[in-house]
Amino acid sequence: MEAIANGLILLMLSIGHAELWTSVINRTHALKIHEVYLKRLRHVLELLMVLFPLVLLFAVGLSDPGVLVGGEWSQLPLWWQPILLLCTLGFLGLIYSGVRHQFYRPPRQQTAQESELIHLRERLKQDLIGEGPYHYLAGLPFNEIFSVEFTRKTFQLSRLPEKxxxxxxxxxxxxxxxxxxxREYFIELCRIAQEMKPDLIIFAGDLIDRMECLDWLQETLGPMQAPLGRFFILxxxxxxxxxxxxxQTLSETGWIDLTAEPVRLQHEGQTLFMAGTEAPWMGKLQDVKLSEDNAADDFLLLVSHTPDxxxxxxxxxxxxxxxxxxxxxxxxxxxxxxxxAPSLHGTRYTSGTxxxxxxxxxxxxxxxxxxxLRWFCRPEISLLTLHSADKK
Ligand SMILES: [Fe+2]
Known part of the structure; x- marks a missing residue:
């Protein structure tokens, strides 16, 4: 019985260890580091995550002190103690983020949400998996990548002009x-999104992973239209x-690059200030810093690729x-x-309001x-409807 309990503790410590390195992966992927180096780092850390449970099993579990074969935790060598304490903290961190996820509720400013699920594979009646990188992942069971949620969220914002x-x-x-x-998957997605008839379209970055796909822009984002315009960042x-x-290619289809310079849109006699930032990868936050000139703007919108x-x-x-x-x-x-989640905040801002x-x-x-690959995390395209709240 004691051996089973100690086995569970070793499992918990291994999970905590993996969580610690995952947290390092999450933070490093939030920084301006080229994908080649990130990939190498990921491979080293993944190897550590696999090796550590084996070392733990043979060292602490079976030899010194051998908690799976009658040994006592009190006999644990001194140098193991800080390592296992860190692993315990890693496990507690995972529990904390799990509890935070379970108890997440949107703020009161989000007054409504509904969504329509569209299964693209059934709708288009064709195989949508191409020959690109990691294509073997796309066909895994329960992958939700082809089930796209078109969500409609309503926000009530105190600074939004009543008009x-x-x-x-x-x-x-x-x-x-x-x-x-x-390509057909994205053409259909953009076509359905267009049917939501937005006043304004914003694309928030990560468009191309292989330059061979650059000409897809003409048939996907290219035809989209909105009365107040289409704006993007990368x-x-x-x-x-x-x-x-x-x-340049996206700009040629009529989309406006928000990082070139902020845009002031006049709508119903009031000013919408829109700025875009790709920091830390391209540009600086300083470029979208607000100034005294913004005092005359009625509403300030920032498009930032990372929620960081x-x-x-x-x-x-x-x-x-x-x-x-x-x-x-x-x-x-x-x-x-x-x-x-490639964020300095870990999984805190992975999605939502x-x-x-x-x-x-x-x-x-x-x-x-x-x-x-998407498990329990469907792709999402959102239509946000803004309402002005009580100014009090
Ligand atoms: Fe991305």
Whole structure:
């Protein structure tokens, strides 16, 4: 009986160890580090995650002190103690993020949410898996990559001009064209998104993972239209590609690059200030810092690829921040929820709506990823409807 309990403790310590390195992977993937180096780091840490349980089993479990064969924890060699304490903290951290995920509720500023699930494979009646990288993942059982959730969320914002009551923004993010999912999948997605008839369209970055797919833009994002315009920023995956060429090609289809310079849109006699940031990968947060000139603007929108800039945007006084990048975690492990998220905040802002100070953040789960795998985390395209709240 004691051996079983000690076996469970060793398992818990191994999970805690893996969580510690996962937390390092999450934080390093939030930094301006090229994908090649990140991949190497990931492989080393994944190897450590596999080897550690074996070392733990043979050293602590079977030899010294041998807790699985009658040994006592009190005889644990001194040098093991800080390591196992860290592993315990890692396990507690995982429990904490799981509890936070289970108890997540949108802030009161989000007054409604509904969604329609569209199964693209059934709808198009064709195989949508191409020959791109990691295409073998796309066909795994229970992969939800072809089941896209078109969500409609309603926000009530105190600074929104009353004349803009009911203004709609289509929030698209993380398309990741790589050839792994066929072009037809994205054409259909964009066509359905267009049917939601938004007033304004925002793309929040990560468009191209393989430059061969650049000409897909003409048939996907290219035809989309909205009365107030279509605006984009790029993401860290575009930074790993030929970002200048991506930027230029999308601009040629009529989309406006929000990072070139902030835009002031006049709508119903009031001003919407829109800025975009791809920091830390391209540009600096300083480029989208608000100034005294913004005092005359009626509403301030920041499109930031990573949600990590949320706290900065809140301190600046932005009203609304739209982000992607974290993909909702892509794979969620019940009951813990998301485990991987390339963010300095770990899994805290993987998706959903958050409110701090007077700033609302909406993080889209995005559509795809370089790894075409989604378990318990469907792709998402959102239509956000804004209402003005009581100014008191
Ligand atoms: Fe992404």
């Amino acid at each position: 803009w009551e009911g203004l709609t923004i289509l929030h698209l993010s993380d398309l990741h064209f790589s050839g792994t999912l066929k 993401g860290n995956h575009d930074w790993n590609q030929e970002s200048l060429q991506i930027r 800039n949320f706290h900065w945007a809140e301190r600046e006084g932005y009203d609304l921040v739209l982000s992607g990048h974290t993909h909702g975690g892509q794979v969620r492990v019940p009951p813990f929820g998301p485990i991987f 958050f409110f701090r100070g007077s700033t609302l953040l909406h993080v889209s789960r995005g559509v795809s990823g370089i790894h075409p």
